[in-house]
Amino acid sequence: MTDPDAPYHAHIYYDPAERPAAVALRDDFTRDPAILFVGAMTDRAVGPHPIAQYEVHFLARSHDAVIAAIAPTGLRALVHPLTDDDLADHTSLAHWIGEAVDLDVTVLDPPGFNRGVARFGGADF
Template sequence: MTNPDAPYHAHIYYDPAERPVAAALRDDFGRDPAILFVGAMTDRAVGPHPIAQYEVHFLARAQDAVAALIAATGLRALVHPLTDDDLADHTTLAHWIGEPVELDVTVLDPPGVNQGIARFGGADF
């Protein structure tokens, strides 16, 4: 069983036509006390993410609610825990909402050095 206080991220993906829906969802997340951090909308590729996205930080206990909000919009998202293994977090430990996006896993932190953990709840890319 997952620790309910374990850190999680969701990466919300959007294309230019979906940007208004993504922005509205971002605003909704900003009013939700279960959400610890909402990152800036990044209208370009960044890190392993090849298309526009933003990240949302929350605890494992909020995962079902966060996933339901995302799914209701029809947007694509990658939801994953934050462990010390960035590659596993973005692949084998992750789940997709909607159609997956092919990530550039070559830029992820090496096992044991997940810099996302240090940013949890306070910073994005």
């Protein structure tokens, strides 16, 4: 069983036509007390993410509720834990909602050093 206090991220992806749905979902997340941080909408590629996205930070105990909020929107999302292995977090430990996005994994931190853990709940890309 996962520690209920383990940190998680969701990356919500959108294209220009999906932006209104992404904004509506983002607004819902900003009102949810279980969500620790909602990042700015980034309308360009950033980090390993080749298309527009924003981050949502939450604890493992909210995992199922976050997935349930994203799924009916039709938006694509990557949901993953934050461990000491950034590559695994974004690949083998990740859960995709909708069609997967081809990430640029070459920019991810090496195992044992995950800057995402340090910025959990506090900053976006």
